[in-house]
Amino acid sequence: MSEPLRIRKPDRRRPEPLWHQAEQALRALITEGEWQDGDQLPNETRLTEMLEVSRITVRHALRRLEEAGLLRREHGRGTFVRRSTIVAGIRGLTSFTDEMTNLGEVIGTRATEGSEVPADEEVAEALQLAIGDPVVRLRRLRLGNGNPIGVQTAYLPVDRVPGFLPLQGELASLYNTLRDRYGIVPTEADELYRVGAVEAGDAGLLEVGAGTAAFIVRRTTFDASGPFEYVQSTMRADRYEIRSKLFY
Template identity: 65%
Template sequence: MTDIVTLEKPDRRRPEPLWHQAETALRGLIERGEWTAGMQIPNEDRLCELLGISRITVRHALRNLEEAGFLRREHGRGTFVRAATMVAGVRGLTSFTEEMKTLALSPGTRLLEARLLAADQEVADALEIAAGDTVVQLRRLRLGNGMPIGIQTAHLPEARVPGLYEAAHEVQSLYTWLKENCGITPVKAKEVYRVGRVAEADAELIQQAAGTPAFEVERIAYDRGGPFEYAISTMRADRYEIRSTLHI
């Protein structure tokens, strides 16, 4: 277990709630690398002492950090810093790059392959184009803090994204590039999550053994002109979570 010699205590004179100040202080330790992945953090009593706040306030801050993917609690053992983890649930429509930044993870993308090809029936139906129409296919390795999170294969109608194939090696945030160069701004997306396994061809890239359970995510993204992206992703199950809040 790690401890902290000094930690900025919440200031009751500030307008921000005490739990928010505590959350920010603890999150800073993770972002600065003072608390590293897999490290056990001090228990609630010690955090109350270090921060000068109540147990309820500490629990509020810890719960928010856990929900954001920074911490994990293990029953009977304690609370630990998570490895880079992407948490999916109720959220706005964002690019992978934007989502990584929201989770305070450094986004990274490695282009594995860019191709022009004729759309098969599955891709054509998803993009509402004719089978045989030309699409740009981008196969990319997605990274968070330098560690592989998933592999994504995206298809976009060439007629709507002129210049993308030629610029593919320079594109980091696809949605930013589409907005700036093609006037495409996403307005909604449909996603389907399935349980799958890491393919043998992807095992080395994603740093997991072939056959390891993984999430398969199918996504169709739309702007006001209709669907512009059909993507299939394989996401590491140990670095990607799905959480939902259910209401009566």
């Protein structure tokens, strides 16, 4: 990787801490495309020369960018750009669209299916329905900065969303549509993550091979009237992470 022609060196006259300015300078090289996904960064010695700051300042900036999911450090090899990885931390009850927007991602959604189907045992139990009750099945490919992140299949009780099908236009945010059209506002959700593998039916959409490691997510969302949504998601493990901060 060639070194950048222009880098925004920290200015000691500014009130922001030097590590923050260094972080922003390196972040700009990634977000503006000077450093591409997979590129290796110069070593710490060279970064201190480029930024004209101390090694401690550089390390602080690099750690912040790693925590934000923009860099990965490989022991014995160096530090690499990974701008396509989404790192979700502690968050409230939000839609995928809002969550990714808050992380600075350009969100894309491609609806692959919208149909009415009978609820199977798993869906019926989650939505407190009888097996065979009609539900809307909405299957969508979720994108971040144009890259496939996950495939999500949402189930909604038909009696809660009359007239939902056929879909009209692109459905950017399901939660916004439910709020605006049906007055459904989520209040809480149960969410379970486990490690699994991409199934053959999802592999082409996610642009990976069948059997590739993935996060398998199950989420039931409630409003004041009870469960209104059950979502089955397969998220690419190389582009989506969960990071938690623990306190003693």
